[in-house]
Amino acid sequence: MTQASDLPDATSHRLEELEHGLFTSDLSVNEFLLVKHAGFHPVGFVMGSSIYHIGIQARRWGKSQELNKLTEAMYNARELAMTRMEEEADELGADGVVGVRLDVNYYEWGRDAAEFIAMGTAVKAEDGTSYRNSLGKPFTSDLSGQDFWTLMQTGHRPQALVMGTCVFHIAHRGLAQTLGTVGQNVELPNFTQALYEARELAMTRMQDEANRLGATGIVGVRLEEKSHQWGSHTIEFLALGTGVTKGTGEASLPVPTTIISLDH
Numbered sequence: 001m002t003q004a005s006d007l008p009d010a011t012s013h014r015l016e017e018l019e020h021g022l023f024t025s026d027l028s029v030n031e032f033l034l035v036k037h038a039g040f041h042p043v044g045f046v047m048g049s050s051i052y053h054i055g056i057q058a059r060r061w062g063k064s065q066e067l068n069k070l071t072e073a074m075y076n077a078r079e080l081a082m083t084r085m086e087e088e089a090d091e092l093g094a095d096g097v098v099g100v101r102l103d104v105n106y107y108e109w110g111r112d113a114a115e116f117i118a119m120g121t122a123v124k125a126e127d128g129t130s131y132r133n134s135l136g137k138p139f140t141s142d143l144s145g146q147d148f149w150t151l152m153q154t155g156h157r158p159q160a161l162v163m164g165t166c167v168f169h170i171a172h173r174g175l176a177q178t179l180g181t182v183g184q185n186v187e188l189p190n191f192t193q194a195l196y197e198a199r200e201l202a203m204t205r206m207q208d209e210a211n212r213l214g215a216t217g218i219v220g221v222r223l224e225e226k227s228h229q230w231g232s233h234t235i236e237f238l239a240l241g242t243g244v245t246k247g248t249g250e251a252s253l254p255v256p257t258t259i260i261s262l263d264h
Contacts, residue, residue: 011088015044015088015091015092023041023042023043023044024042024044024045025042025044025045025121026045026099026119026120026121027042027098027099027121027145028145030145030146031099031144031145031146032145033145034145034146034148034149035098035121035123035145035148035149037149038148038149038152038153039125039126039127039152040095040098040123040124040125040126041123041124041126042121042122042123043092043093043094043122043123043124044088044092044094044121044122045119045120045121045122046085046088046089046092046094046097046119046120046121046122047084047085047088047117047118047119047120048080048081048082048083048084048085048086048087048088048117048118048119049081049084049115049116049117049118050077050078050080050081050084050115050116051113051114051115051116052073052076052077052080052113052114052115052116053112053113054070054073054074054077054112054113054114055069055070055073055112056112063169063171064168064169064170064171064190064193064194064197065168065169066166066167066168066169066198066201067167067168067169067234070167070230070234070236071165071166071167071236074165074167074236074238075163075165077114077116078102078116078118078163078165080116081102081116081117081118082102082118082140082161084118085097085100085118085119085120085140086137086138086140088122089122089138090137090138092122092124093124094122094123094124094138095123095124095125095130095131095132095138095139096122096123096131096132096133096138096139096140096141096158097120097121097122097123097138097139097140097141098120098121098123098141098143098144098145098148098158099120099121099141099142099143099144099145099148100118100119100120100140100141100142100161101117101118101119101120101142102116102117102118102142102161102163102240103116103117103119104116104117104226104228105117106228106229112229114228114229120140120142122138131157133158133159133160133213134159134213134214134245135160135213137160139157139158139159139160140158140160140161140242141158141160141161141242142161142220142240142241142242143158143219143220143242147219147220151219151244155246155247156217156219156244156245156246156247157244157245157247158242158243158244159210159213159214159215159242159243159244159245160209160213160215160242160243161240161241161242161243162206162207162209162210162213162215162218162240162241162242162243163205163206163209163238163239163240163241164201164202164203164204164205164206164207164208164209164238164239165202165205165236165237165238165239166198166199166201166202166205166236166237167230167234167235167236167237168194168195168197168198168201168234168235168236168237169233169234170190170191170194170195170233170234170235171190171194171233195235198235198237199223199237199239201237202223202237202238202239203223203239205239206218206221206239206240206241209243210241210243213243214245215243215244215245216244216245216246217243217244218241218242218243218244219241219242219244220240220241220242221239221240221241222239222240222241223237223238223239223240224237224238224239224240225237225238226238
């Protein structure tokens with residue numbers, strides 16, 4: 001087995017053990033069963049990590065604007081973690097990773113540093129068919145085991161977990177603006193426009209990633225908002241979803257009662 005240059009030495013030993021029949025997985029028992037039913041078996045729990053120093057960017061108190069330096073930092077840090085997770089999956093000869101989770105942790109030893117973690121269960125097709133994505137890498141997906149099984153039944157296949165991010169500073173309202181709306185039901189257009197624009201930027205960047213992969217759609221889209229350590233007027237908008245393509249196989253719609261019976 002060739003050791004990936006970007007992974008710790010301890011990773012090599014752990015992955016070698018997984019090549020001899022043992023597997024690890026964070027799938028629930030029901031998810032494990034449905035992934036097997038979809039024609040895949042888990043080969044190992046994989047992860048990637050990056051502790052990233054997030055720089056400082058000046059912002060104007062009364063102006064709404066994207067903070068490009070912070071946007072770039074949040075995106076690059078997640079990409080590093082995702083890439084290392086993919087390297088672990090590649091070492092195991094996996095076709096993809098299901099149930100991917102992206103977390104951000106902060107520690108007491110640095111408010112300006114954060115650990116970005118990507119983790120999931122690497123899987124391999126039991127019939128030997130390659131399900132790697134259009135870039136030749138293991139696919140990644142944040143779909144649960146149940147949703148992964150359902151997706152495969154519909155004739156689609158995952159390409160990659162796609163994301164778009166935007167860190168945006170929302171302008172403060174001046175005293176005159178605040179006093180002018182006291183006791184009134186009225187839209188706050190400066191806040192509306194800022195949040196609208198930030199979400200649109202995140203969503204557009206997610207779609208751009210999917211287009212570069214040749215995906216025909218994105219499923220399971222969610223839009224997360226977090227202020228992290230920046231305060232209430234600076235927010236990161238993160239759009240996430242699984243880019244999918246239509247496979248060549250014939251679709252067979254799943255029977256809902258099958259899933260219900262497995263959950264009880």
